[in-house]
Amino acid sequence: MAQNLVEKITQKYCLNLAEGHKVKSGEFVTIQPAHVMTHDNSAAVIPKFKNIGAKKIANPRQVVFTLDHNVQDTSEKNLAKYKNIENFAAEMGIDFYPAGRGIGHQVMCDEGYAWPGTFVVASDSHSNMYGGLGCLGTPIVRSDAAAVWATGKTWWQIPKIAKVELTGNLQKGVTGKDVIITLAGFFNNDEVLNHALEFTGEGVKHLSVDQRLTIANMSTEWGALAAVFPIDDVTIQWLEHRKKLLNKNEKHPRINDKTIETLKNSDLVADEGAFYHSEITLDLATIVPHVSGPNSVKKMAMVSEIAKEKIAIQKAYLVSCVNSRVEDLAQAAEIVKGKKVADGVAFYIAAASNEVQAESEHRKDWQTLLDCGAIPLPPGCGPCIGLGKGLLEEGEIGISATNRNFKGRMGHPTAQAYLASPAVVAASAISGFICEPATFTNTKIDAHFTENKETSKKAEVQILDGFPESFSGRALFCPANNINTDGIYPGKYTYREDLTPEMMAEVAMENYDPNFQKIAQKGDIILAGFNFGTGSSREQAATALKYFGIQMVIAGSFSETYKRNAINNGFILVECPELIHDLHNNHGLDFLTKPLDSAISISMKSSAISFNDKNYSFNALGPIAQELIIEDGLENWVKKSI
Numbered sequence: 001m002a003q004n005l006v007e008k009i010t011q012k013y014c015l016n017l018a019e020g021h022k023v024k025s026g027e028f029v030t031i032q033p034a035h036v037m038t039h040d041n042s043a044a045v046i047p048k049f050k051n052i053g054a055k056k057i058a059n060p061r062q063v064v065f066t067l068d069h070n071v072q073d074t075s076e077k078n079l080a081k082y083k084n085i086e087n088f089a090a091e092m093g094i095d096f097y098p099a100g101r102g103i104g105h106q107v108m109c110d111e112g113y114a115w116p117g118t119f120v121v122a123s124d125s126h127s128n129m130y131g132g133l134g135c136l137g138t139p140i141v142r143s144d145a146a147a148v149w150a151t152g153k154t155w156w157q158i159p160k161i162a163k164v165e166l167t168g169n170l171q172k173g174v175t176g177k178d179v180i181i182t183l184a185g186f187f188n189n190d191e192v193l194n195h196a197l198e199f200t201g202e203g204v205k206h207l208s209v210d211q212r213l214t215i216a217n218m219s220t221e222w223g224a225l226a227a228v229f230p231i232d233d234v235t236i237q238w239l240e241h242r243k244k245l246l247n248k249n250e251k252h253p254r255i256n257d258k259t260i261e262t263l264k265n266s267d268l269v270a271d272e273g274a275f276y277h278s279e280i281t282l283d284l285a286t287i288v289p290h291v292s293g294p295n296s297v298k299k300m301a302m303v304s305e306i307a308k309e310k311i312a313i314q315k316a317y318l319v320s321c322v323n324s325r326v327e328d329l330a331q332a333a334e335i336v337k338g339k340k341v342a343d344g345v346a347f348y349i350a351a352a353s354n355e356v357q358a359e360s361e362h363r364k365d366w367q368t369l370l371d372c373g374a375i376p377l378p379p380g381c382g383p384c385i386g387l388g389k390g391l392l393e394e395g396e397i398g399i400s401a402t403n404r405n406f407k408g409r410m411g412h413p414t415a416q417a418y419l420a421s422p423a424v425v426a427a428s429a430i431s432g433f434i435c436e437p438a439t440f441t442n443t444k445i446d447a448h449f450t451e452n453k454e455t456s457k458k459a460e461v462q463i464l465d466g467f468p469e470s471f472s473g474r475a476l477f478c479p480a481n482n483i484n485t486d487g488i489y490p491g492k493y494t495y496r497e498d499l500t501p502e503m504m505a506e507v508a509m510e511n512y513d514p515n516f517q518k519i520a521q522k523g524d525i526i527l528a529g530f531n532f533g534t535g536s537s538r539e540q541a542a543t544a545l546k547y548f549g550i551q552m553v554i555a556g557s558f559s560e561t562y563k564r565n566a567i568n569n570g571f572i573l574v575e576c577p578e579l580i581h582d583l584h585n586n587h588g589l590d591f592l593t594k595p596l597d598s599a600i601s602i603s604m605k606s607s608a609i610s611f612n613d614k615n616y617s618f619n620a621l622g623p624i625a626q627e628l629i630i631e632d633g634l635e636n637w638v639k640k641s642i
Contacts, residue, residue, distance in 0.1 A: 002271035005228055006161050006196045009136040009268070013119040015153060016623065025277065028157045028622030035062055035113045036140070036148045037122035039104045040069040042085045045123065045145045052638045054150035060093035063149055064113055066104030067097065071380035072388030102353025102379040103321045105129045109213065110242065110355055112254030116231040117268045121145075121154065126321055126403065128220045131197075132213030133238070134231035134268075138196075139220075141537060141564050143634050151641045155624040157563070159225050160277040162195045166203030168285035173438050175331070176211030177218070177323060177401065177421035181290045183282065184222040185300025186447050191278065193223035193531065194560050198270065203284045204230060209238040210327040217322040218403045221297040225560055231268055236260065245355070276452060283446035289424050289436060291399070294416035295407045303424055304442060307435040311418075315392060316341075316429035317400035317410075318369075319350040319377060320384040323422050326359050328401065332426035333365035335437050341373035342432030348390045350377035372430070383410055392417060399428045460605055461620040466630045469605045471572075473551050475596040476524040478512070479589045483528060484535035485562065487512035489544045491536070504540055505547035513592035520593070522549030525600055527583060529555065533562025542566035552602070554609070554618075556580035567625055568634040574602065576609055576618045 001022045003011065011023050015030040023029055038045050042065050057063055067082055082099060089096035097107050105126055108114040114130035120137045121127060123145040130137030144154045164183070197219055199212075207215070212229045219227035229235075239260050246252040289303040318324060318332055329351065341347045349369050351357035357379055360366040370376065375390065382388040384402040392398045392411030398418070400410065405417035418434060427437035463469050490511045493499060509516035520526075526545070532555040533541060542565045545553065552572035566573050587594070601610040607620040621629070631637040 002273040002275070004161050004163075004270040004274035004276060005198050005230070005268070006136060006226065007158065007274070008270070009117060009119055009228070010156070010158055012117075023158060025158050025161050025275070026619035028155060028619075028625040030153055030624040031119060031156045032153045033062070033121045033148065034115065034118040035064055035108070035120045036145055037064045037066060037104055037108055037113070037120070037124070037127070038145050039066050039124060041123050041142060042088070043081050045142050045149070046085070046088055048143055048146035049149050052146065052150060052635050054146075054638070054642055057092045057094060057149050058152035061095075062152060063094045064108065065089045065094055065096045066101065066107045067099040068103045068380045069385060070387050071099040071378050072382055099380065100354060100378055102351070102355065103381060105217070105321045106325070106352040106356065109133055110353055112242070112252065112259070115254065115259070116235055116263055117266055121148065125220050126217050128224060128227050129213050129217035129321060131216035131219070131226055131228040132209060134229055134235055136226055136228055138226045141561060141568070143568050144564060147634055147638050150638050155567070155628070157619070160195045162192050162197050162278045162280060163276040164197050164199050165201035165279065165281045166199060166207075166284055167201050167281065168203050168283040169206045170284045170287060171440055173423060173440065174287055174289060175421040175423060176207060176214035178287050178289050179211070179282075179284065180215045180218040180222065181292050181297075181300055181419065182287050182445060183280075184218070184297050185290060185292060186445055187222075187280065187449060188298035190223060190531070191280070191449055194557060195224050195277065196226040197224050197228065198276070199227065199229045201281075205232060205234060206284070207234070208327060209234060210325045213325070214322050221403055231263065231266070236264060239263070275454065277454065278449065278451045281448045286443045286446040288440040288442055289421060291418045291420045291424065291434060293405045293418035294397070295405055297405065297419065302442065303420065303434065303436045304440070307433070311397060311434045312432060313345060313399050313428055313434060314396040315390065315398040316345060316347045316425050317383055317390070317398060317402060318374075318422050318425050319348060319382060319400075320402040321352060321381070322403040323401040324350060324352040325356055326363070328422040329356070329360045329369065330363060330365045332422045333368040335423060335426040336372040336374075336430055337368050339372055339430045341429050345429055345432055346390060347372070347374045347429040348377055348383060349374045350382060351379045354379045386410055399425050399434055401425045461607060462623065463605050464623060464626045464630065467604070467626040470601065470603045471525065471551055472599055472601040473523045473525045474521065475598065475600040475611065476520055476526050477583060477587060477594050477596050478509075478526055478528045478592065479584060479587065480512070480592065481529035481556070482531045482534050483512055485533055485538050485541035486535055488533065488541040489538060494538050494540060501543070501547040504544045505549070508544040508548045509593075516593050519595065520548065520550070523551060524549075525551050525602075526553045527555070527580065527596070527600070528553055529580060529584070529589070530557045530577070531559060532557070533559040533566075535559070537561050537565065539565045539569060542571045543569050546571040554579065554602075567628050570629050570631070570633040572621070572629060574609070574618050576616050579609060579611065579616045582614070
């Protein structure tokens, strides 16, 4: 069976595969990742690790701690938290990088943890970034991180995989940030939601690693779970440069002559004829600078057009893990050289790591930015996540080289945030309004999307002892798309520690449908729309339905975080878009909750759903997911494993 690159990398890190079995998209697999990174949230993972009874880290060389999120907070409380994390790392022999070293994702790349061709996870949504180096990086939740610490392994459902073919070459002054803003704004109807992306094509070779890291990083906002670039000469040259920087005094454990030579000989590429669920093509030559927003990455506009509106800004930001690398700072410095930040504008800069800042200082770019009036912040996170100095205040407008501009994320909820490249941010900081850094040739964006239909029948799945081969029950239809976690389990209860499972069940779906509790019955099987469970990461949105007595939720698609939380808590989810499309066509979406006349039957062994005399196929739960259901959740599974 031909495999794409994502499947090939996953195969290398799978455990317990039958001899000769080749993994493919849709399968639930047990993964032993090369590395797992946690940052400030290590403080929340440590008690989870201890509560499951773990006494030691399964593989200390697998785990990486990086303190980066709240580095501007020097309060006694935060410093104590940071010290506790550092002490735990020392006690367990974990690689530890203190506040000031840089943003964790940049450290993972700089220090060779995000190695090309490996599988790396992090308890942070922007671990997609590692794909810029040809590393399959994907996010996990905190409970997963604790499980990896304790057992060395976790689970993953290999997502749908889309191929993104880049052709042509960027115009001078157009950046990787413009590429991903264009992709997210042009294909803004969830075309790649919960997909893994493989970037291919002749255009890729013209993109630097810094640009690739930017594109892979912000693929998260496009909706992807991973985004992998090929391992090519550009990748090797970047590693050779890092080797020279790192091996001045002693041989680096990960980036050295031997590891690079091995990589050169690996030839890890997708097979000819590999299947992709969809294919996107984009001619890089047709891209010009764009901005996202305000307050949405799905809304974009050409900078040349928005500049005509003379939108005044009060703050500009060249910070965060998506940009703020050497190339980004150099580009901004070139634009501001000999100029001054406009009156009434605060221009904040922070390097992605202390090494990036040191190189930028060596190049004189950092000083050029300071000379124009930029305000330096320490290497790390900050305004991007609403922490530290320089947040947007009431009614303000900001232009930012960050990756997210959700309402209220960077400050006051009435503020407006636009996203753009470092070049646009720098030019706007100087002019005082959103503007182009130069004149570009405007052409129609040449981009296309094709969806491929998978024709292969789902194979029978081995059912473990103790896991039911089939389920049946009353079908309860909740047709809305994007039912969020606040609708499923209201936020006002999230931090109530005094609620029993029975009490949690009594408020399930309260915000979605006040009549749900009167309509639903124990033993029901919920049928829901697409992107079920979007929103916050609260685990109670899964457990409340479980405690109510719902057998499972079948949806067109799920938020990946919701899916992980559900299965980690022993609650079954099934994705079947064809069934939901039929239900939407037959019943519409103008109601909230309705029992359907026919019962529904699900065969886990045959990966088949029977409803209204029609059969539908789905990707059944693999052995690892079945184990989690049998053990009633991840915590019990880990206790059994250790």
